[in-house]
Amino acid sequence: MTQDEARQRAARAHLTYLAEPADTMLGALLRDNEPAAVVAAIMAGRLPSRVKRPDRDAGALTRALRRWASRVPESPAEPDLASWQRQGIRLICPGDPEWPSQLEVLGATAPYALWLRGQADLRFGCLSSVSIVGSRAATAYGTHVATEMAAALGERGWMVVSGGAYGIDGAAHCGALAAEGLTVAVLACGVDRPYPAGHTELFDAIVAQGILLSEWPPGRTPTRHGFLVRNRVIAALTRGTVVVEAGLRSGALSTARHARDLCRPLMAVPGPVTSEASRGCHDIIRNWDAVCVTSAADVLDCVGPMGDHLAERTRGPVLPHDSLDPQTALVLDAVPARAGAGPATIAASAGVDLDTAIRCLGSLAAGGFIDRSETGWRIKRPPRR
């Protein structure tokens, strides 16, 4: 890494302290300027002439500089990336080999940089990845489905991305871990103190087998608004988003909305219509055209490379009489089960002419469906399978 690269990297780290994620004014500045120049402008309280101004009104720019400057006192001017690295926490920036370039679809709200903790390679994992999200107030049904679906995806080599929360998120991470699959928790707080604390064991397991990821710098605690901002990253990282259970006010629907707005496949798992926890899922299946998915196979049918993961056509077992032509099936229906009947009786009952009845009775006898008793044709039990 050149000295300038290191400087720009440190500047991006600094910016994660100074600005809230998804600040479109900062996004616009970073489109045309180097991060270090933007940081210098914030420290100076004004934009030097060499910094390209975004196409916004001057007042908004002044207010933005002031809002970022208000955080300067409490932010480390030179974040010690090497020290974080020793603690297992790394920063990745746009252009890095591990940077998931699909985040660029977020435009002016793309992350300035990402803080990562864990062993997996983020960009590689994201190539085959699905978000599984849902309510914290999940039911036993929802957590069961999320766990099974994530495990089945993990077994097939797909990475499961979620938000690390209680309920569906946690079940999805657990399922992926159980299948020894990759999993990523996208947090709305520092990766050094993942929230909620009740998931500490889960987060430790994710660090060992996957990645904790955040736009917020280490040390930061989450805010309600932060969770909603975070959701756009969950949607943007993956090839598609599955909502497993969501009430009508669930934050999972914000992730779903981002997936839809980014034109990523949006899927939802149905549940009992009597369950409040599935109402959001039914709502988006009905109104937003989320695809109804019932299994990992259905999910891969939506997001897998074309033709690679086609879900088998669901169908019931094939029964012997399925193969009969319609007339023969009519005749079979007309053959009595116990007392035998003659061809004329069977023809009349089936509503076919006598020649047809005789021909069909011959095929049915040959197929082992019926046999002839002293009193006439009757159903053979058990039928040949």
Added chain:
Amino acid sequence: MTQDEARQRAARAHLTYLAEPADTMLGALLRDNEPAAVVAAIMAGRLPSRVKRPDRDAGALTRALRRWASRVPESPAEPDLASWQRQGIRLICPGDPEWPSQLEVLGATAPYALWLRGQADLRFGCLSSVSIVGSRAATAYGTHVATEMAAALGERGWMVVSGGAYGIDGAAHCGALAAEGLTVAVLACGVDRPYPAGHTELFDAIVAQGILLSEWPPGRTPTRHGFLVRNRVIAALTRGTVVVEAGLRSGALSTARHARDLCRPLMAVPGPVTSEASRGCHDIIRNWDAVCVTSAADVLDCVGPMGDHLAERTRGPVLPHDSLDPQTALVLDAVPARAGAGPATIAASAGVDLDTAIRCLGSLAAGGFIDRSETGWRIKRPPRR
């Protein structure tokens, strides 16, 4: 009724004995000839020259005449409609005031006539009608949903049509009856001996409050094939079809297929993905574009006259902070719950500039969200609702 009208009506009654329903050859003959002429041809074993031949091969026509003739011996040549009438069973024919003209969409498979038993007016009821169908092997969930949905439709003046079977069908009829709504059971056997016998009480209640209906003449017992043929009538009679629970081999999916093929709205109720009984529903939501419906209101949104029955937009409760603009929400998130904080701290934490923070804190205090303690601003509990 003129003497000729009576003769044509008797001929149609006779034809329901001679031919299985949906015999396209008979349908084609009836398109161009009077029923009495067709019956006369069957009795004579040949088509007289005045009978218009359908555009089919002569062999098929000969075979058809033979197959209908095979039932002549066991069929009443002059069905005693007056006697049936006294037993509460009436025949309706195309052109009758009570004939549901929407059956014409069935083309060559349209019923030749319908045998009815019950007090309601079929044509009037069908104007606002929905089919509710599903598995005989229904779960407690499915029967609950079918009952509630049918009752809610009945309360709103909608007629519920189903097949009279155990499981979902029976639950749908019961729900409609409980709400004192009209309900029709479309049978695959004579209306004098409705099948299954275990539903005798239900059928008696339907006769008192709705209609038993069949294409088959009195006395006829059902065949497996007959149920499938019958399903097209269920789909064609109503404004839309709802599948409540259906395994992958459920006959309800045949009704669903007819509804789709007739371009009638097709709806399905989701259920747990862990339930085999809902797999057919999820399959058609996913693959055939059945609309996902969770309530009678959703159903009426699909089939009701435009604008009459719009389902209310489902949404969660509105909470006070929903009305806050994004910046004010950020500031509210940054206000501590217990120990107070000053505006500069709050501004830095929220990531807004000081002026904005002060303005937002003012609004929040005025709105009753926060108050000022000796140590600064903090959340007011309980917040004003």
